[in-house]
Amino acid sequence: MLIKAAVAASNPTTLYIGLISGTSVDGVDCVLVDFSENTPKLVSTHFQPSPEDLRNEVLEVCAGAPLSLEQLGTLDIKIGHFFAAAVNELLAVSKTLPRDIAAIGSHGQTVWHKPNGAHPFSMQLGDANSIAYLTKIKTVADFRRMDVAAGGQGAPLAPLLHQDIFYCATTDRAVVNIGGISNITCLPASGNNLAFDTGPGNVLMDYWIGKHKHQRYDENGDWAMTGRTVPALLDRFLAEPYLKLPHPKSTGRELFNGDWLEKQLSDFSEIAPNDVQATLLEFTATTVACDIGLLMQPSALYVCGGGAHNAALMVSLARKLTNCKVDSTAALGIHPDWVEAVAFAWLARERMLGREIDTAAFTGAVRPVALGGVYSA
Template sequence: MQNLYIGVMSGTSMDGIDIALVDIKAGKVTSIISDCYPMPNSIKQQLLTLCDTNQTTLQDLGQLDHQLGLLFANSINQFLQNNHINKNQIKAIGCHGQTIYHQPTGNNPFTMQIGDANIIAAKTGIITIADFRRKDMAYGGQGAPLVPAFHKAVLQDPHINRVILNIGGISNISVLIPNQTVIGYDTGPGNVLLDGWINENLNQSYDKDAMWAKTGHIQQNLLNKLLDEAYFKLPAPKSTGRELFNLPWLHKKLTGMNLKAQDVQATLVALTAVSIKHEIEKLPISNNLPCELLVCGGGAKNPLIMQRLSTLLPNWAVLTTNDKGINGDDMEAIAFAWLAYCRINHIPSNIPEVTGASQAVCLGVLYQ
């Protein structure tokens, strides 16, 4: 008998709504089918404006929360219809929601994801699990990253030093070193600045195959200024997002510099790769086992990022998670299906050493 779960993810890049159907038996995860549904430009622009300016009204925020809930629900129903799946076969939906602000430190740490899960549950008729991050934060954690627990469950190998690198809007790593505690955290920007810069200059949503970045040259002075950011010096656990790495931040770094736009793009690719390299080099590897960097997320399709990582990390085999049987485009959606499975079965699904929480807890709120 199948134990089917659906995972739904729309990440920092906001480039689409990823939906994955998975079968989970005794913790073993089998991906069955997946698809990606477009994020309507009107909603995406509202989200980008909100994230970049942090300005809104209660009415606009409430309406956007409702719109996203409907969008997620309609996308799920379309997914079920297209693939001839009976909703009664699905045990639960795990929906991350859209992060609009993440403040894991300070006197009043909080995180906010929108996309009303009540609407998802009502419109699909399927139990929906959402609000995965705040329970971890209630126990003193950062609420992020959550995917390392999933990576540990499906990709740990006792004979290989593995780092799973997800390059979405923000880049994060899960460190799976044999006989060591799993750690994971956000290394810094992934595609968020690359997408924002090309959109501002060429009105394109992303730099396909890094074609524009390839026409530019890395500007070392700018790269040094970008890397001179306090976040890069923080120890783990740590997490970040658009609250820090955004176009206003980039423009501030560009003050007084007269550079070609394509050179800025090339330098932003270097920023992503070099900031990842710096974190990889800090890892406590003291054995003679082979080292693999498994890349997933949109950045795995950027040949320039992949080339830079291979050059910067000569002692690591730089591969994609596709090479290990997990589609990198679906990784986070599959992970949230797994997190829903954990919630339904009362299995703790955070890793305190990753998030900084005081204990392992069961994550997610159930809506039905």
């Protein structure tokens, strides 16, 4: 009996759950990950689409709608409950018990990201107390704010996982996560790794197709493919000052949103909507490819995030990066839909193991810090 207990104590569970709802606000990605081997193994996944009313509320807040403290508190709880229900669904589909899970890593829903200025902050909602209580699982959350406190941008954090599992000592690799916003991770064989947000991923394309065709996104990039890039408009997009800022840098819906796009379009009212969509797709591909090209000549680019499903975007990226194979992260063993959620399971594990994380090359934090707070009911 005594021996059994000692084994259990020295062999804690290696299962973690990762949760992320990104800038697209499409829903919450939930993953169950086993860290018993060198590379994290995806055991089970679940995607819970955001209910329409909750999504609209979040989008309004992200667009700067005034919010009372009561509304803020309520939204925090609503999102926390939404995330907890998604975890409980993941447990049900994977037939896993709460006690089998070491911890949940919950990113939360970003509602405002302001990493620069006199009082920088990054705000995520989704009450971690509720998640821990409703799932009966220890929850690690609030990953970004310690990084900001340490002088970092608080973002991007997924590159920490990219570095850990996708780095290869013999090939020059790059990774791009194309969610609402895009972030690149340069992983040259030399080990001089770097990461930052390049700018828009899907957020502007989603806005534009939503406005003109009432669709959440441009499936496959099909609508964009019916149009053609308008060079003068692309140049206007590329004149955005954020793109010229040195890294480390990060951005979000606060900058790249419908208002931003409408402002750029004010001198281009005669352009057909599908040509605007084609130009937006080209904008995303150009910023990603140029930023990578300025830093390294990768022999392979691995794409994750919803943008990996946009065939037109993948083709455009491949065209811009010569002598570089463009593939999704599935080629490295993790399906592109789940990489970011795995990153938050990984971050939860780092936190539970008490490790400080060096984010200097990615977010610019001045020294390694432990990311995330631990909540247990």
